[in-house]
Amino acid sequence: MELRDLRVFQAIAEEGSISRAADRLGYVQSNITARLRRLEEELGVLLFHREPKGVRITEKGMLFRQYADSILRMAEESVRVLKDDGTPSGILRIGVVESVTCGNFIRLISRYQRQYEDVSLRLETGNTAELLQKLKNAELDAALVTGELAGANLTVDWLYTDELVLLSGSPLSGGGADLLKQRWVVAPAGCPFRARLEQWHKDEGVTFRSFLEIRSLETLLGSVKAGLACTLLSRSVFSGSYEHLFVHPSPEKDRNIETGLVRRHESFTSSSYRVFARLVREEGV
16 A cells, blocks of 8 residues: 555545546546555455445545545655755645634734745634644644633643623623623634633523524624624724724623634644744734
8 A cells, every 4th residue: 555545545535536536636537446446455345435426435434534644644744844954935734713813913924924935824714623623633733723722632832811802783781691682693613702602691591592603703793893793702803893893891700711823732843833933922913
């Protein structure tokens, strides 16, 4: 079994088609078919069901895919380790939650790219749960995420504590449980702000009912500004056209939330990442 065979298997699994995998890899289809057949014979299992419109991975194939993906990631990382000569270059993959992009982040990225033109910076947005999973799978070099980071079994290279506030498009009256009797707009499950808001409801004995569920932070804030609903976010998020939103305090015991730059404990830190982490520590996001 060669790394090339694993790349062929990975491409077929991702494309769901032998012909599309061949196009992607630049091989003729017969070559891909032969390699897959040899791999299945070597392993003694069927990896894909052949169907009229493509292929469907088997249970054994799904199990094998976990190992194949891990082996290929380790192989790619070993090449990066050997090629790193201390000069920032190559590809740097950073995950970032949308709430981080509202502050100094874009200026930081601009400065990084001006100073290190040989680095190809790839940014991927998502919620904290999604990005931590991709970090665990070595699909990212590091991530800027928000939430409970102390027990995440990660190396934290930078940490910032922000204040959670309730945002509305108009003044609200009352406090405690009364303050929770609003229409709410939240991000999908996996967002730490939503989790805190749900916990706040639970602590006050109020049933949580979301009025809107929106993935885009820009659209979410726009709905608050329009007076459609309220939300719970970190204070650093609202700026620019959202500076005039009405701000209300959250419960004191859960008022603080952490944002951090994290990476896997065992991961190789390239020179490209080390200078990125230094900039984050110097300037914040």
